[in-house]
Structures are given as C-alpha cells and as structure tokens.
Amino acid sequence: MRKLLYSDGSPFARKVRIILDEKNLPCEKDVHNGLRAIDSIRDQNPALQVPTLYDRGKVLWGSNLIIQHLFAAYPEMPDSTTQPPLSPSIARQDQYWEDMLTLTTIESMADAIVTYRLMELGGSTAENTFMNRQLTRVASCLDWLEQRCTSEGFWPGTLSVMDINVMCPLIYGESRKVFDFRIGRWPRIVALVERLQTRPSVASTRINL
Ligand SMILES: N[C@@H](CCC(=O)N[C@@H](CS)C(=O)NCC(=O)O)C(=O)O
Structure with a gap:
C-alpha cells in the first residue's frame, strides 16, 4: 500500500x-x-x-x-464528472518548457512563503532583510504568473498541476498571515484560487489553521 x-x-x-x-x-x-x-x-x-x-x-x-x-x-483518466477534468499530464507536450518554467516559478514562490513562515516561527522579524526578500519574491513571481494565467487557469479546459501548485501556497500564506494576494494586483490568480475552492479534492484537503 x-x-x-x-x-x-x-x-x-x-x-x-x-x-x-x-x-x-x-x-x-x-x-x-x-x-x-x-x-x-x-x-x-x-x-x-x-x-x-x-x-x-x-x-x-x-x-x-x-x-x-x-x-x-497511473496514467488512466479518473472516472469523474467533476469539471474541468484533471489534466492528463503535469505539462502540455507542445508547451512543455513553458509549463515547466511556470511550475518552477510557482515553486520559488511557494518556497518563499514557507521559508518566511518558518523563519517567523523561529523568531525572525519582518525587519530581517532576507525575510523581506521572500515577500518581494512572492510578489514578483505573482506579477509574472498573472500574465500567463487565463480565465480558465494555466491549462484551459483542465484542472492543471500548475493551478493546484499556485493555489496551495497562496491559501497557506493567507491563513498564516504571511502574504495577502487579494490586494487587487493579481485578479486572474485570485479568480483561479476562488474557483478551485468548491472542488471536492480541494475542499477535502483543507489545511489546518
Ligand atoms: N521542495 C519541497 C519543499 C517541501 C517543504 O518545504 N516542506 C516543509 C513543510 S510545508 C517541511 O517539511 N519543512 C521542514 C524543514 O524545512 O525542515 C517539496 O516540493 O516537497
């Protein structure tokens, strides 16, 4: 198992x-x-x-x-009526490098959010230059990602790994009061995060507060 x-x-x-x-x-x-x-x-x-x-x-x-x-x-497509369907792979074959670059950028953003939180728990304060750099990194990545996000997320017509990657750390950062992504600067990202919240796999994996 x-x-x-x-x-x-x-x-x-x-x-x-x-x-x-x-x-x-x-x-x-x-x-x-x-x-x-x-x-x-x-x-x-x-x-x-x-x-x-x-x-x-x-x-x-x-x-x-x-x-x-x-x-x-497990390449089989899940037998589910939930829309949009899960993407068939981690990245589109014909846009592999663009999608992997998107994932890499999201990963840097996620690392910055979690590093900030763990440093804060360890006693560092917001005056710490390295901690401030994490927040600047999050905003910089979001500016870049906002340009690549469509009204249907990063891979239109699917729930993509990129969509899931962006949602999880932003909700974590919001719940831990590390980073507010709803300030109006990233409307497509906010819409994507909101859209995902009612999906059963997302609702059933909510993180603890
Ligand atoms: N790049 C790793 C990051 C994983 C990560 O940062 N996990 C955190 C929990 S959210 C952790 O275990 N931190 C403990 C530590 O850094 O010592 C991944 O994508 O899995």
Missing part, C-alpha cells in the same frame, strides 16, 4: 493529496503536525522535509516529482 508522510498544514503535501484524491488512489497516511525530529525524517528524506511518498517500491520526495510519478504510474 502506498504511504504519504505529511503534515496537515503543508501546502506542498496538499498538492500531492489533491492529485491522489483526483486520481482515486487510496493512501496510508503518516501525519505529524509541526516539524519532524531530524532523526525521524533523515532516513525517509535527506532534505528533512515532507511530503515523502512510498509507492511501487519507490521512495520519492519533492512534491512535483511525486506528482510526476503519480501521472506516469
């Missing part, structure tokens, strides 16, 4: 949980809220982070690599 190590609050793990749900793949849960002790996570992931997935004899970390594995190992 596949197994996912995660914390309820993790926006990175949430992306994987959404894909597992969309693909109807049951999964054993190993949940630990808060940072895992280094000795307990080192053997499962040298980066000392969650999520980590055990599946089909593989141990994988890096949320987008895990998602790539899930698309490759």
